[in-house]
Amino acid sequence: MADIDVAAEFTRLRPQLLRFAQLQLRSEAHAEDAVQETLLAALQGHDRFTGAASFKTWVFSILKNKVIDELRRRARSPEDTLYDDALSEAVDDLFDEHDHWATMPAAWGNPEASLEQKRFWDVLDACLNTLASAPSRVFMMREFLGLETDEICKELAITTSNCWVLLHRARLGLRECLGRRWFGEVAGSTTR
């Protein structure tokens, strides 16, 4: 197994690590902290890296744990506000007074083809950043960190039904944003 130059490899990965941490922690300062702690852990522990998974996977898994630690810390802090009314209004606007779609979602054609386009990821990240903090936090833990809902509830000290409400809001918000900004949906059109 070839020697890994940890510092060099880490420098190469750093922009990706920062982007990953930034999306979830919503703060450049906290993202920097998490990535720096990850570097320290990688430098200290690289002799324990067996090469079974790729170096990148290993470093990302260290970062994921740092991110979870920070999210858990925030959940327990008194100034943390998990509930954000702004997004619930935005989500309610998607439906009419009978709770049917105000604007019918349009077909997205072959959306998987978008995964090949660099700009798609920029637009997706921009949409992730528009989510309110509570739905975003739960959505990231579910879809980026791959945690099960009961794990998320435990980490954030919220109920399962709160979890589902937040995931629902996140998915609706993301669908709406991506639909408009990438897939060409037009707000206010009512074609069925």
Added chain:
Amino acid sequence: MISCKESTRRMSQDMDQPLTWFVRLGLRLHLLYCSGCRRTRRQFLFLRTAMRNHPWGDE
């Protein structure tokens, strides 16, 4: 018949914890008649695919 809002709530929950057969039935009935919600369900699933394939700035 459940509403579109309720339908999206159920399809979202189904991605995190399987629905009971009865709740799923209500969702399926709605999806039979509502193309908007059928699309939404596919799009929610696409969001998951996208998240799983995020390149993190890999060029």
